[in-house]
Amino acid sequence: MLHSDELEGIPIKLSAAVSSTEDRIMADLVERIRASMEISATADWQLNRLRMLGESDEYIRETLQDLLGFSDKEMARLYSDTLGQAYIRDKALYDASGVKLIPFKENKELQTIIGAVKKQTSGTFRNITNTMGFAKRVNGKIVFTELSKYYQEALDGAMMDLTTGTYDYNSILKRIVGEMTSSGLRTVDYASGRSFRVESAMRMALMTGFNQTVAKINDDVAEQLDTDYFEVDWHGGARPSHQKWQGKVYSKKQLTTICGLGSAGGLLGINCYHSYNPFVPGASVRNYTDKQLKQMNADENTPTPYKGQEYTTYEATQRQRQLEALMRKQRQEIKLLEKGGADKDEMSIYRASYRGTSAQYNEFSEAMGIPQQRKRVTVDGLSKV
Structure with missing residues (x-):
């Protein structure tokens, strides 16, 4: 299927889009704080406050719609182009085994699965964007604050500090910028109370869906080639728990019992960039011998x-x-x-x-x-x- 560097590159465009969204929202708040500082009279501030908050709400909605629109297009590209190209890499193995490869777009079962995973991932993205905000330290504790409330508190706090003479504008700006960049745009899981960087949450959702589809393709290919064996790839810098099983050939059962396939910390789990491919004894050739793997891992350690x-x-x-x-x-x-x-x-x-x-x-x-x-x-x- 895909090599580790290809898997690692899959979320890059989505990460860039999320980072751009984060920067646009932070910059919008900074601009509004700068504008509010120019309104010196308290009466003028009260008149303009609701207008500024209303404009910010509208700007956030439009910015998030841009992100969701891009993410839908990026998912469609990944599933059609990236998976389609990886799918036909097994053609040589099909030919060696005397089995006909069903064209990617004609594989109706696979296309149905891809459609369901895309819909599920898209729904997760929307849930993430609906629960966004920043985290800041309050009385020694990290407190998550929803985006619209954070805007309001930041603007009101900045004006209060300035009008009372508690802090000058430069100090206020540094404080708010420091809060936002330390926290980053976050999403909260209300069930657990934990918050996560939006970029990490969306990358995880994308890779979870992508890996589910990759696993299904691998299972289908193995079934068509009448093999129960798979070779896990090897890549440099693997975490210690993954290093011990990478690069070897396993049965489907061993992928679960040894490599942890299906678990958050195992093969194709969170932040795992290993892949595995069907292996046909007598037709397939291992990428590395046990001796080579032992030496490569020793060098890494x-x-x-x-x-x-x-x-x-x-x-x-x-x-x-x-x-x-x-x-x-x-x-x-x-x-x-x-x-x-x-x-x-x-x-x-x-x-x-x-x-x-x-x-x-x-x-x-x-x-x-x-x-x-x-x-x-x-x-x-x-x-x-």
Whole structure:
């Protein structure tokens, strides 16, 4: 089916769209705060407050509709193009086994499943966008606040702080921008009370649906080829619990009992980018021997020193993700503070901090011998800092 790098690239366009939506909503609030600061008279503020909140509600609705429209189109593309191309990769195996491959679009059972999964995923996306907001610390606790309420509290709080002289505009702007970029646009699960980044929640929903379809295709192909065996692929930087079973051949039952297929932490589970393919003894050839797998895993687990610490390949990639997340936050802060007209001297400090993190990222990646993933940082679509 698909290789690990292809699976990892599947959510990229959706992640970019969610990041753009997040930035647009944050920027809209910053612009409204800046506009409210120009209304010095309390009477004028009271007259304009409801208008500004009404306009923000309308802007949020339109922005989320844009996101949902894009996500529907992106899902259609992924399921028709990406899955269609992966589907025909098994043709050589079909030919070697003397079995005719049903064309992707003519496989009615598969198309029915794809339609149902797309509908389910689309519904999940809409639920996510209906429960969005920001999280902020109140009396030492992290409290989730729905988007419209956060707008209202931010605007009212900013005006109160300014009119009472508690804080100046620059301090107010930094506080609100810091809150938003630290939290990120979030969705809440009211059953558990936990909130999640919207980008993570939508990526998880997309990959869950996609992986369900991949699993169904694999089962169908194996059934047509009369095999009960599958080869799980191998990729660098796999988490330790996945490393021990990647790259080998298993029966369908073993995919569940050994690899954890169907569980959140197993094969095709949350943030898993492994794939597996039907394996026909006598016709298929393994990608790696047991000896090769043992050596590759040993190389991955050999620690590399860096500034007093040691990192395996997996630990190094996790540190990379942390630095990438920090750079995305810093980029958001810089762009939002620029839009809000923050103090120029302080802006220089923010830019210098970003450049320092970027240099650290370069140095660390080179020391670890792992490729940089700058696309994870620039997925926000913001211009060069």
